[in-house]
Amino acid sequence: IQMTQSPSTLSASVGDRVTITCRASQSISGWLAWYQQKPGKAPKLLIYQASVLQGGVPSRFSGSGYGTEYTLTIDSLQPDDFATYYCQQYNVRWTFGQGTKVEIK
C-alpha cells in the first residue's frame, strides 16, 4: 500500500489552522496513524485509528477520514508544532507517507 501526503512543505504562522492530507493507494479502513518528528529526534505518535488522540497530545490536533483519504488538522498552530508530520497505514503491514514539513512563514 502506497501512502501519499500533501503538501510536502507547508508554510504557516503561529495561530494558523493547518491541514495535511494523506491518501492511500487502496482502502485502509481507518487503520491510520499520524506522527510528529523534530530534527534529530524520534517520531512521536499523535493520532491512531485515524482520529483517536494519543494520550498527552494537545487537543488542537485532530484527525479524520476513512477509506483512502485522511487529514490531520492543527488548530491554532503553536511554536512547538513546527516539525515534520508523517502518516502511516497499518492495515496491511506498515507504510509511511513521505512526510510534510510545517515551517514558519
Next chain:
Amino acid sequence: EAQMVQSGGGLVQPGGSLRLSCDSSEITLSVYWMSWVRQAPGKGLEWVASIKYDESEKYLVDSVKGRFTISRDNAKNSVSLQMTRLRVEDTAVYYCAKIGRSEGFENWGQGTLVIVSS
C-alpha cells in the same frame, strides 16, 4: 515517557554485517509487537521489520528480505535486527519502536546511525 535503549550500529563496508539491539528497563517488551524503522539522511521514515510478541510472525520490507533478520529474546526483554550483506543504500538512522495496543508505534528508541561506506 518510557524509554527504550538501542545499541549497535556504526560504520561498515558494503557487504558487511551489523547487529542492532533494543531493550528497556521500563517497558515489558515481551508482550508487544516490536518494529524497526529507518530514516536515510534527509529522507522520510521507512518501516523495515516487525515481530510479534511470541515470534510467531515476522515481516520485513521487500528491500531487506534475505539480508536482514528480526528476532527477540523475551527473557532479556530485547529485540534485535541482524543486518547482513549491507548496501550503501542501507545507510540510515535505525529506530526500534514498540507497537502499542493502539496499534500505533507508541514508544521509540533513541535511534542509532548505520553508515555503509567503503
